[in-house]
Amino acid sequence: MPKAERVEFSNRSAPLVKYVRERFLEEYIKHPNQFDARDVEKIKNDDWFVKRFVLARNRNKKKALTMMIESMKWRKAENFYDLKPSAFPEGMFRLGVLFPYENDKEGNSTIYIRIKFFTRIPELTEISKQYFCYILFQALERVEDGKDVTAIIDFKDAGPKNCDFGFVLFIFSKLTKYFPFLKGNFIVVDLTAIFYALWIVLKNMLPSSYSRKFKFVNRETIGEYVETENLPDFLGGTCRRPHRGDEMVPEGCLNNFDFLFQNGLSPKRIDEILNLFQPMFDCDD
Numbered sequence: 001m002p003k004a005e006r007v008e009f010s011n012r013s014a015p016l017v018k019y020v021r022e023r024f025l026e027e028y029i030k031h032p033n034q035f036d037a038r039d040v041e042k043i044k045n046d047d048w049f050v051k052r053f054v055l056a057r058n059r060n061k062k063k064a065l066t067m068m069i070e071s072m073k074w075r076k077a078e079n080f081y082d083l084k085p086s087a088f089p090e091g092m093f094r095l096g097v098l099f100p101y102e103n104d105k106e107g108n109s110t111i112y113i114r115i116k117f118f119t120r121i122p123e124l125t126e127i128s129k130q131y132f133c134y135i136l137f138q139a140l141e142r143v144e145d146g147k148d149v150t151a152i153i154d155f156k157d158a159g160p161k162n163c164d165f166g167f168v169l170f171i172f173s174k175l176t177k178y179f180p181f182l183k184g185n186f187i188v189v190d191l192t193a194i195f196y197a198l199w200i201v202l203k204n205m206l207p208s209s210y211s212r213k214f215k216f217v218n219r220e221t222i223g224e225y226v227e228t229e230n231l232p233d234f235l236g237g238t239c240r241r242p243h244r245g246d247e248m249v250p251e252g253c254l255n256n257f258d259f260l261f262q263n264g265l266s267p268k269r270i271d272e273i274l275n276l277f278q279p280m281f282d283c284d285d
Contacts, residue, residue, distance in 0.1 A: 056180030086252030096244025102230035
């Protein structure tokens with residue numbers, strides 16, 4: 001694995017990065033089977049990767065070390081490096097509910113979340129959680145030194161059927177515990193009244209370092225954060241990179257029926273679920 005370029009640090013950062021790196025490697029020597037060797041290489045060679053944990057815990061070196069150890073153990077347990085897109089049903093990619101896209105104005109990678117395509121289906125909850133973490137992991141793997149990930153959350157046409165507070169809590173519990181979001185923002189587009197009430201509750205539960213990163217915009221003002229040529233068409237952008245449809249489906253994915261059947265659902269229940277999603281697949285935008 002090639003070594004990453006070293007980023008410049010202030011004198012304030014350098015000793016903290018050194019401390020966290022050295023203490024983590026001591027932990028790795030004691031328990032090598034708990035960590036993925038590819039993560040260990042990042043920690044050895046990529047200063048920005050380490051610094052993100054330092055900043056995520058407000059430069060508290062012991063808390064940063066704890067976060068890194070827990071995060072690396074979780075990444076190994078979830079097997080993100082070797083998890084294939086074919087582990088997910090084709091509909092998750094074809095629907096376009098969650099996908100990576102072009103960079104924002106600050107050069108951060110982006111992921112888009114379209115709330116109107118999210119429907120509460122108990123049988124799909126666990127695979128949906130895994131899919132979210134997988135997409136975020138992949139986005140973080142693409143960040144450049146000094147950059148991060150911006151999440152753009154579109155609420156247009158979302159209603160009560162798309163609201164699942166338990167899933168939201170899951171997402172932010174993982175973000176705050178395992179993913180050191182730092183420079184990227186959470187850009188909320190066209191927030192509706194029903195979800196505004198949810199935001200008030202969530203805001204009081206999040207660390208201030210996360211809640212202050214939420215930016216509320218509409219389709220006219222999102223250009224403050226993302227250039228028009230980098231925005232998808234449903235947000236008024238001119239980028240033609242695909243974000244939903246058949247061309248988004250990776251090779252080897254099972255079709256929706258076969259995936260659900262292999263996971264123990266009856267043909268009758270599968271038909272009920274697919275009928276719920278069909279209008280979303282047929283949606284033009």
